[in-house]
Amino acid sequence: MAKSTKEHLEDTFNDLGTEELKRFKNKLCDRKKGAGIRKAQIEKVADAIDLADLMVRTFTSTGAVPAAIEILEAVGCNEQAAELKENAGHGLPVAQPHQDVVDYGAGQGQKVEGQGQKVELTLSDDWHKQLHVVLCSQQFKDKIIRQNGQEIYEVKEKKVRKRLALLINNIDFDEKAMTRRGADTDEKNMEWLLKELDYQVVKHKNLSAKEMEKAVKDFARREEHAQSDSTFVVIMSHGKRDAILGVHYSTSDPSDTFLVDNIYRSLNTENCPGLRDKPKVILIQACRGGESGRMWASDGEPEEPEGIEGDDFVHKEKDFISLMSCTPDTKSYRHVENGTFYVQNVVDVLMNHAHEDHIEELFRKVIRRFDSTDMMGSYRQMACKDRASLPKLFYLFPGL
Numbered sequence: 001m002a003k004s005t006k007e008h009l010e011d012t013f014n015d016l017g018t019e020e021l022k023r024f025k026n027k028l029c030d031r032k033k034g035a036g037i038r039k040a041q042i043e044k045v046a047d048a049i050d051l052a053d054l055m056v057r058t059f060t061s062t063g064a065v066p067a068a069i070e071i072l073e074a075v076g077c078n079e080q081a082a083e084l085k086e087n088a089g090h091g092l093p094v095a096q097p098h099q100d101v102v103d104y105g106a107g108q109g110q111k112v113e114g115q116g117q118k119v120e121l122t123l124s125d126d127w128h129k130q131l132h133v134v135l136c137s138q139q140f141k142d143k144i145i146r147q148n149g150q151e152i153y154e155v156k157e158k159k160v161r162k163r164l165a166l167l168i169n170n171i172d173f174d175e176k177a178m179t180r181r182g183a184d185t186d187e188k189n190m191e192w193l194l195k196e197l198d199y200q201v202v203k204h205k206n207l208s209a210k211e212m213e214k215a216v217k218d219f220a221r222r223e224e225h226a227q228s229d230s231t232f233v234v235i236m237s238h239g240k241r242d243a244i245l246g247v248h249y250s251t252s253d254p255s256d257t258f259l260v261d262n263i264y265r266s267l268n269t270e271n272c273p274g275l276r277d278k279p280k281v282i283l284i285q286a287c288r289g290g291e292s293g294r295m296w297a298s299d300g301e302p303e304e305p306e307g308i309e310g311d312d313f314v315h316k317e318k319d320f321i322s323l324m325s326c327t328p329d330t331k332s333y334r335h336v337e338n339g340t341f342y343v344q345n346v347v348d349v350l351m352n353h354a355h356e357d358h359i360e361e362l363f364r365k366v367i368r369r370f371d372s373t374d375m376m377g378s379y380r381q382m383a384c385k386d387r388a389s390l391p392k393l394f395y396l397f398p399g400l
Contacts, residue, residue, distance in 0.1 A: 005064055006052045008088040012068065012080050013048035023075040025051070035297060058346055131195040135399030136355040139374045144395060153279050153392045155229050158198060158400060162224040163231070165199035167191060170237035172206050173247045183236060183340035186285065189347045190234055196356065197396055199232060200224075209246035209258040213266075220266040225274030230394065232281045233263060236343070239286025241328050260284065264387065268317045276320075279394040282322035283360060283389075285342045289329030321394070322386040323363045331380050342383060350396075358393040360385075 003011075016024060025045065028037045037058055045051045057063040065088045072081035145152055150372050169187045171180045187205075194201050202222075216233070225231065238245040246256035269276050325332040325342035334340040350363045357365070363385055370382050 003087075004090065006056050009055055009064060009068055010048045011087075013051050014082045015080055015083075015294070016077065019079055020075065020080075021051075021139050024071055024077070027071045027075050033087065035129040045154070060344075062348070063189040073320060097118070112210065134355045136395075136397045137237070138400060140356065141395075141397050141400055148393060151392055153229070153390075153394045154228070155205060155395065155397050155400070160227065161198075161229055162227040163197075163199040164219070164222055164224050164228060165194040165201050165204045166216065166219045166234065167201050168207060168212060168235045168237070169203075169205050169249050170245070172209060173249065174237070175250050178249075180236075180334065182237070182334050184338045185337065186236055186334075186343040189339060190236075190283075190343055193350055194232055194349045197232075197350070197398055206247050208248050209244075209256045212244065212246060212258040212261055216263055217271075218267045218273075219372050220272040220276040225272065225275070225278075228275070228278065228279070229320045230279045230396075231267070231275055232283065233267070234283045234285075235263070236340075239288055239332075240283070241288045244284070244286050258282075264317055264320060267320075270316055278319060279359065279392075280320050281394075282304075282320065283346065284322065284331060284355035285325040285340050287330070287332045288324065288326055289331070315389075317387075318391070321359060321363070321388045321390050323366065324384050324386050325381070327382050327384050333381050340380065341370075345383070351371060354396045354398050358395045360388070360390065 011023075013021065023043050029039050029042055037054065041054060052064075059065070059067045065084065069081045069085050070077070072084065095136060141155075167187070167190060169183060170185045171187075173179060187203075191201050191203065202215075202219055204211070207215060212235070219233070235244055238249070240257065242261070243257040243259050246258060248256040250256075263282055265271065267275060267280050291380060323346070325340065332340065332342060335344075338344065345366045349362055350371070351363060353362055363383075367383050367385075
């Protein structure tokens with residue numbers, strides 16, 4: 001089995017002498033090219049394992065190796081740098097410098113700058129050109145199906161299925177102050193992920209509320225869904241608590257809003273029979289209010305059903321699961337070059353764990369990332385699941 005990024009780094013750090021390791025740590029603290037690591041964190045490092053873990057947490061699994069190579073060369077450990085480059089992959093992208101973090105209150109055009117604060121998570125530019133989603137083995141798939149049987153959603157054979165995903169990304173708004181800098185990176189990264197997971201991506205950019213509604217309805221009517229086993233709908237824009245903003249939204253005319261409810265309504269059993277009893281994954285990157293995230297809003301309790309349905313009826317809304325970028329009434333933060341923290345985390349988690357975890361566990365791991373106070377400095381954001389109605393486990397089984 002191939003070694004992980006962390007294991008390659010551990011091997012390299014174990015090969016360094018005491019003085020070389022000291023120079024490496026010192027360079028980490030005053031790294032000029034991009035993100036550094038605080039001295040207090042370095043002082044907690046006891047051995048090569050700790051140092052490797054700190055590198056991966058700071059630069060992510062995609063950026064830790066190039067950052068280590070850069071520092072090794074800077075402190076004169078060229079032999080170790082060359083060996084790490086050869087063993088862990090030649091030409092991996094160097095982790096990019098951290099820029100300001102911005103967010104917008106619900107369409108108000110109020111920009112909040114990071115004021116030079118370091119933020120410790122970023123996917124390096126063009127990282128996906130060198131990497132792929134970790135593929136699932138046939139043995140694992142057979143084992144999971146054998147163990148769980150009817151508890152697993154059917155995944156059609158790759159050669160016969162037609163998977164579709166909808167991707168809507170609003171970047172340029174009529175109010176120039178609302179331009180979502182870095183959102184083009186989100187689009188590239190998310191499209192890459194969906195294609196790696198074998199979804200044909202139906203992509204739209206810069207839509208009004210009416211255009212978003214039409215795009216979702218047209219997508220729901222696609223005939224390919226009958227030959228599919230699942231779908232993803234990804235919408236990225238500014239937002240309010242229960243709505244996504246169209247590109248014509250402004251403070252003087254706030255009517256250009258698309259209700260999140262319309263996504264579920266368009267894809268439900270009644271309006272999209274091709275996806276009946278198939279998982280529908282909704283990913284929404286948008287603010288849901290103007291709060292900073294230090295106060296948490298809870299979801300409302302569902303209403304009790306008025307009666308019991310007979311066996312000849314089907315549930316109108318079923319087989320959905322949504323991951324929102326933030327909790328109700330709070331902001332969602334975006335790196336002006338590398339995109340939103342939400343998309344970075346979703347891509348990184350699915351890329352590395354979709355071969356072994358079902359979707360709810362994958363979402364838990366994304367949420368767990370936001371639980372780390374080191375990741376976003378003083379910013380606070382918590383992704384959350386919403387309207388989950390999956391009665392079975394949905395495994396993507398990438399590659400199969």
